[in-house]
Amino acid sequence: MAESLPRYDRRQTYQWNYEQPPPPVEIEIPPMAGEWSFCGRRVSSPLGIAAGPLLNGGWCLYYASLGFDVVTYKTVRGVERECYAPPNLQPVSCADLHGGESRLPASETMQGSWAVSFGMPSKSPDVWRADIEQTRKQLPGEKLLSVSVVGTVQPGWGLEDLAQDYARCAKWALDAGADCIETNFSCPNVATCDGQLYQQPEAARVVAQCVRQSIGQTPYLAKIGHVASADEARPFLESVQEYVDALATTNSVAATVADSQGNLMFERQKRGICGAATLEASLAQVAMFARHIQDMQADVTLIGVGGVGAWAHAARYLAAGAEAVHLASAAMVNPLVGIEIRRDFSASAV
């Protein structure tokens, strides 16, 4: 069954995959008993899809039909942006990553982790706004549609302009029907400052405040990247805690990748490594933020992202202090992973 379900085809282009969202499936979804919430909203499970794999509304509806209760519409921009040239998903062969690694060997086959290199492409706002509106209408009422947005630096812009751009996209997404807004504060694949706001607490504060003003009380998440130390985590949290409801962590762990001849790929630049190899680092990061949140008595929840491919992983995130877990790589490779997690959850509860 797993083999027969359609999924993202990494050997095809981004545009090809954009145009081929599989139709929703009719399949029995095992319930996850318990009380689950997401940014203050009740949900039927702690399972969601992170920003990225759901290229448009069709992909959101497909994964919603596969047992995911929060579906995140991939990061969109205020201007159209092309996808980087392939490879966009380059499997790598590596053990657990903790930051600072380089020259990861590329692999022919997916062994659980890959370098992600899309460059945050986006359709033009008129396209994604109309698509979000249609998607919210078709999504079952109890499921949440979260939309990830990012600002796009233009020549001559300062921080205030970037913040306004984030806020404008957030408001457009909200007006189109988004239940939650996520701002992407971390993309290791782009060189401009919009890629690394999570490492600039004061800039992140300006953006988060502007976004909050534009979306009112709507649940608001900030997506962050790998933080090297507890000392770095605290100033960021202090800067944004007044404005965000949740932090989604971790985007990826950045590293360079070498091809089979030993040459560095991606013009020798780092790429975000996503998937199984980031599980331990991301879990440690959730636990670290959970301690800070407790110390500061901050009203912020955590969404665990990174390397989840089984109920055992999700359970560890929940135990570390996350209120929900979001999957990307494992769900792209195996669309049935949500259903498998639900079955294993029920079996573990017996």
Ligand SMILES: Cc1cc2nc3c(=O)[nH]c(=O)nc-3n(C[C@H](O)[C@H](O)[C@H](O)COP(=O)(O)O)c2cc1C
């Ligand atoms: C194909 C793909 C595209 C992604 N695109 C985005 C994106 O547009 N915005 C974002 O915040 N994260 C993006 N990510 C990162 C994921 O949201 C997630 O943080 C990361 O994949 C770690 O989860 P995983 O180990 O389950 O893959 C992308 C990941 C993948 C695999």
